[in-house]
C-alpha cells in the first residue's frame with residue numbers, strides 16, 4: 159500500500175514537472191518598473207480604491223459562503239428526512255438545495271460589486287439584465303454539479319468509499335466535456351471581420367504552427383468599456399473570443415492581445431489546464447470520500463451537504479496554487495506574444511489601457527496577489543516587456559547582421575520605459591479551474607480573459 163502511494167506521488171510530481179515547463183527563458187530577470195513614470199498619481203489611487211473595495215467584498219463573500227455551507231452541512235440532514243425520493247434522488251435534491259444556497263449567498267455581494275463597478279464606470283450593466291444573464295452561466299455550472307453528484311452517488315453505491323478511484327477520472331471527463339462545449343455557451347458572438355487583424359492572426363498562427371483558429375467577437379460594449387479577450391475550447395472547438403471593446407484599441411495593441419490568445423492555444427494551455435485539473439481532482443475526490451465517511455459516505459444522501467462544504471473549502475485552499483499555475487501560463491503567453499508581434503510599445507499600450515479602463519491595480523498587496531491573481535500583475539507584465547526589450551538589444555548588439563525589424567526596439571535602457579503610456583491587465587481571467595469549476599477558458603489580457 160505504501161509502495162502504491164509512493165508510485166502515485168512520483169507520477170504526480172513527474173506530471174507536474176512536465177506541465178510546469180515554459181518557454182519563458184529560464185532565469186529571466188524582471189527589472190524594476192517605476193509605476194509612477196507610467197501612470198499618473200490619480201490613475202494609481204483610483205485603481206487602488208476600486209480594487210480595495212472589490213477585494214474586501216470578495217473576502218466577505220467567501221466567509222459568508224463557508225459559514226452558510228457549514229450550517230447546511232450541520233443541519234441539512236433534516237431536509238433529507240422529509241424527502242420521499244430514493245437515496246440518489248434525495249442526494250440530488252440536497253445538492254440542488256446547496257447550490258441554490260450558494261447562489262443566494264453570493265447574489266448580494268455580486269450586486270454590491272456591480273454597484274461599485276457602475277460607480278467607477280467599469281460597468282453600465284442594468285441590475286436586472288445582469289441577474290438574468292447571470293443565470294446563463296449558472297446553468298452550465300448547475301449541470302456540472304448535478305452530473306458530478308449523480309456519478310459520485312452512483313459510484314459510491316457500487317464501490318463504497320473507493321468511489322473516488324473512478325470518480326476523480328469522471329470529474330476530469332466532465333471537465334473536458336465542458337471545455338469542449340465552452341465556446342457554445344457564450345451569448346452574442348459573431349465572426350471577426352477586421353481584415354488587418356485577421357491577417358495578423360494568420361501570420362501568428364503560421365509562425366506558431368497552430369493552423370487556423372476561429373476568432374469571434376463578443377458584444378459587451380452595451381455593458382462595459384473594459385476590454386478583454388480569451389482563448390477557449392479544445393481541439394476541434396478551440397476558439398478565440400475578443401470583446402468588441404478591444405477592437406477600439408489601436409491596431410497594433412489589439413494585435414498584441416491576439417498574439418497572446420493564439421499563444422494560449424499554440425502552447426496548449428487549455429489541455430494543460432485540464433491536466434492540472436486532473437492532478438488536483440483525483441486527490442480532491444479522495445479527500446471528499448475520506449471526510450464524508452463519518453456521515454455514511456457518498457452513498458448516503460446525508461453526506462451531500464458536507465461534501466459541498468468540503469468541496470468549497472478545498473477550492474479555496476487550492477486558489478494560491480491555481481493562481482501560481484495560471485500566472486505561469488499567462489507569462490508564457492505574454493512572452494510568446496512579444497516574440498511574435500515584436501512590438502513592445504504596443505504591448506505596453508495594451509496593458510496601460512487594461513489598467514486605466516478596467517481599474518485593475520498594477521501592484522496589489524501580497525495577500526491579494528496570492529489569493530486572487532490568476533495573471534501576473536500589470537507591474538510584472540510591464541517588467542517582462544522591459545526584459546524582452548533588453549534581450550533584443552543585447553542580441554542585436556552581438557549578432558553582426560541585425561535582424562530587420564529589431565532595430566527600432568534595440569538600444570533602449572531597461573530602466574527608462576520607452577513610453578509613458580502603458581497597459582494594465584484585466585480582472586482575473588478565468589484560469590483553468592482546478593476543482594469543481596469546469597475549466598472553461600484561459601483568459602487574455604482583460605478581465606476574465608487575456
Ligand SMILES: [Zn+2]
Pocket residue numbers: 418422488491587600601602603607608
Ligand atoms: Zn491570457
